[in-house]
Amino acid sequence: MHVVVLLKQVLDPEIPQKAFDVDPVRKVPKVERAPQVLSIFDGNALELALRLREARGDATITALTLGVERADEVLRKALALTCDAAVRVGADPEALDSRQKARLLAAAIRTLEPPDLVLAGRQAADWEAGQVGAMVAEELSLPCVPFVSRVEAAEDPLTVRQQLESGYAVVRLGGPSVCTVTNDETNVLRAAKVKDVMAAGRKPLRVIAPEEIGGISGLGPAVELLALELPAKRTGAEMVDAGSAEESARALARRLRELGAI
Amino acid sequence: MARVLAVLGLQGQGASASGLELLGLGARLARATSGTITALALGEGAGAQGERLLAHGADDVLWCADEALARWPGEAGLRALERAQQEVRPDLLLFSADSLGRDLAPRIAARLDAGLITEATELEFSEGRFVAARPVFGGKAIARMAATTELTVVTVRAGAGSALEPDASRAAGGSVRELDAAIAPGAAWPTVLRREIEASDGPRLEEAKTVVSGGRGVGGPEGFQTLQELADALKGAVGASRAAVDEGWVPAAWQVGQTGKAVAPDLYIAVGISGASQHMVGCSRAKTLVAINTDPDALIFETARIGVVGDYRELVPALARALRELA
Ligand SMILES: Cc1cc2nc3c(=O)[nH]c(=O)nc-3n(C[C@H](O)[C@H](O)[C@H](O)COP(=O)(O)OP(=O)(O)OC[C@H]3O[C@@H](n4cnc5c(N)ncnc54)[C@H](O)[C@@H]3O)c2cc1C
Numbered sequence: 001m002h003v004v005v006l007l008k009q010v011l012d013p014e015i016p017q018k019a020f021d022v023d024p025v026r027k028v029p030k031v032e033r034a035p036q037v038l039s040i041f042d043g044n045a046l047e048l049a050l051r052l053r054e055a056r057g058d059a060t061i062t063a064l065t066l067g068v069e070r071a072d073e074v075l076r077k078a079l080a081l082t083c084d085a086a087v088r089v090g091a092d093p094e095a096l097d098s099r100q101k102a103r104l105l106a107a108a109i110r111t112l113e114p115p116d117l118v119l120a121g122r123q124a125a126d127w128e129a130g131q132v133g134a135m136v137a138e139e140l141s142l143p144c145v146p147f148v149s150r151v152e153a154a155e156d157p158l159t160v161r162q163q164l165e166s167g168y169a170v171v172r173l174g175g176p177s178v179c180t181v182t183n184d185e186t187n188v189l190r191a192a193k194v195k196d197v198m199a200a201g202r203k204p205l206r207v208i209a210p211e212e213i214g215g216i217s218g219l220g221p222a223v224e225l226l227a228l229e230l231p232a233k234r235t236g237a238e239m240v241d242a243g244s245a246e247e248s249a250r251a252l253a254r255r256l257r258e259l260g261a262i
Numbered sequence: 263m264a265r266v267l268a269v270l271g272l273q274g275q276g277a278s279a280s281g282l283e284l285l286g287l288g289a290r291l292a293r294a295t296s297g298t299i300t301a302l303a304l305g306e307g308a309g310a311q312g313e314r315l316l317a318h319g320a321d322d323v324l325w326c327a328d329e330a331l332a333r334w335p336g337e338a339g340l341r342a343l344e345r346a347q348q349e350v351r352p353d354l355l356l357f358s359a360d361s362l363g364r365d366l367a368p369r370i371a372a373r374l375d376a377g378l379i380t381e382a383t384e385l386e387f388s389e390g391r392f393v394a395a396r397p398v399f400g401g402k403a404i405a406r407m408a409a410t411t412e413l414t415v416v417t418v419r420a421g422a423g424s425a426l427e428p429d430a431s432r433a434a435g436g437s438v439r440e441l442d443a444a445i446a447p448g449a450a451w452p453t454v455l456r457r458e459i460e461a462s463d464g465p466r467l468e469e470a471k472t473v474v475s476g477g478r479g480v481g482g483p484e485g486f487q488t489l490q491e492l493a494d495a496l497k498g499a500v501g502a503s504r505a506a507v508d509e510g511w512v513p514a515a516w517q518v519g520q521t522g523k524a525v526a527p528d529l530y531i532a533v534g535i536s537g538a539s540q541h542m543v544g545c546s547r548a549k550t551l552v553a554i555n556t557d558p559d560a561l562i563f564e565t566a567r568i569g570v571v572g573d574y575r576e577l578v579p580a581l582a583r584a585l586r587e588l589a
Contacts (some may be wrong), residue, residue, distance in 0.1 A: 011399070013399070013400050013540075014538075016561075017402050017561065020399065020402040020403070027405075029399060029402075029403065041521075045438065065563055078460065081341065096366070097377075098378070099371075099372060099375075102372065106349060109537060109547065122364075122521065125400070125520070126398070126399060127398050127399075127405075128380075128381065128397075128398055128399075128400075128520075129379050129380050130364055130368070130381070131368040131371075131378060131380060133368075134365070134368035134372070135369070135371075135372045136366075136367050137369065138369050138372035139372070140372060142449055142450075143336065143337055143338065143448075143450055143452050144336060144365075145452045146336070146361070146365045146368060147361060147364075147365075148269050149514060159455070162454075162564060163361075163514065164361050164457070165361055165468065165523065166459055166460070166466065166468055166523075167359060167457060167458050167459040167460050167515070168457070168458055168460075169454045169455075169456070169457045169458075170454070170455045170456050170457075170458070171452045171453065171454050171455065172453045172455055173396050173452050174448070174449060174452055174453065175448040175449075175450040176449050176450075177450075177452055182521060183504065183507065183508065183514065183517075183521070183535060184507065184513075184514030185500065185507055185508075185510045185512075185513060185514055188508050188510070192587050220410065221377075221410060222371070222375065222376060222377035222378070222409060222410055222411050222486060223377040223407055223408070223409055223410065224377075224408050224409070225405055225406075225407055226393065226406040226407060226408055227405070227406040228398075228403055228404070228405050228406075229403065229406070230402075230403060230404075231401060231402070231403065231405050232399070234564045234565055235564075236563055236564055236569075237553060237562075237563045237564070237565075237566040237568055237569035237571070238567065238568050238569070239563070239568075239569045239571070240568055240569070240570045241571065242414070244575075245573070245576035245577050245580050245586075246579065246580045246583075248570055248579030248580075249570075249577055249581040249583070249584045249585070250553070250580075250584040252568065252570055252584070253581060253584035253585050253587075253588050254588070256529065256550070256552070256568075257588060259550055259567075260528075260531060261528055261529040261545050261549065261550040261586075262472070262496065
């Protein structure tokens, strides 16, 4: 079984608002030193792939990213977590819309051993569009199951758990499919072992130029970014402080009663 | 003269509040262009919703209650959408940003070569096109976007629009038709084998009038017991931040936020939660939001209505006692 996991390197979503600014002309974030991390749902997708391989024994995992050179860091991380191969489409994600990225990723996947399963985070932690995984499915003419949190049965046909608003569905795949992954308590990404980190540094990374795989000719951007702005400032909370915890709690309870909240 | 198609998913429960909001938003946009709006009702019981949807602003209603929609929601939903698109030829295709909309919108947009904007919190018709605003970078910035294609596809967050006052007299003017979707299941389609609703002892998180949510600051599963006691005293439910789920302290079903549950209780008490926007998206519709946090500079004090600085291990039990005194 061949599993492809799509990984994106993003601006660390945990940087505080204070440190965040925008460049209104270029319409990109303006952050000093701009720490980059693996997008968090992609981490969940990777963990799901690793667990699936453990459960089956016969799976190989290819980590695939689209990014500029520094995005190799997420591939190194994937290799350190013992992914079997790593591929980067050398393109700047900030210059492409979701569909264009999906087109390139799908073309890169076609150069690999045909996957039985493609996993992607449900949405990236930067622009949060939530489009690429599903669009890759369309580009590859594969079905797509969104919001998958775990594999329920690892033998064929694969059965997965899909999270829904209230509860979940158990879904049986009918063949090669794309699943977009959401977090739950079972798919928190593990830490790499020191020896695997060392070994990962020596493993090959394959870089594909967009031109090698047909590029995006004929596919213009479908969405235009008109403006990127900081949100309006919010007014602060009314603070309750009556000295001790006991007294503050009483004051809070009274205030809630006044407001009709209880 | 835009043609708007608004997709409403039903699961045997009739149109939801967010579905009617979506319809209201679509109807206003259609009027702004002197155009029309068609509601597409998908799922069990869709056929019975026609008059209600007309009264809430639809000019026409198409419905599809094919059983295939329950077993293959994504793939069958796409087939139905493709049929509806061919009939209506919309300029604007609207979904709620829920599990159905987030599933179908990117796939139909790719199929129709249309520009898609997801998670819109505002949508207007301006200078001849539909312009959406949506939070990005966890709400640290707002992006304004428009499609460059003839068809614009948008998923809309709850609260971006509002339902129209129902007007039963409108029902006479519009048509209600069953969509002939002719869904023939494919062998490769992923099949829903069963659906499970999480068990809950008290009120369900998404319906509770009071929600007490805990974050990383709660420190462990035992701390959530303290929160449960407060929630019980308020006949409420317990929720959590993603951090608490990631720590393995509580099940993922408790997660509130952009990628968890969206709740709209009368009272939301956030305990040991820093206030990351991805969390706040899920509770921004609470009428009164209270934050309890040891850090006076916590971001959550910017959005909360009421804040108390302190250790929850003292404040939460004290609050439970104070509530009993008041009762
Ligand atoms: C694309 C994306 C989607 C996401 N979706 C969600 C989502 O749906 N829901 C969600 O919650 N998060 C989501 N997140 C994660 C989010 O960004 C934050 O990481 C998360 O909400 C932080 O959880 P927290 O506030 O519990 O933890 P922290 O940020 O670590 O905050 C803990 C707080 O507890 C306080 N504290 C510590 N001890 C005590 C004490 N004894 N008493 C009182 N207070 C104390 C601290 O001062 C601190 O403010 C998402 C992130 C991304 C990138």
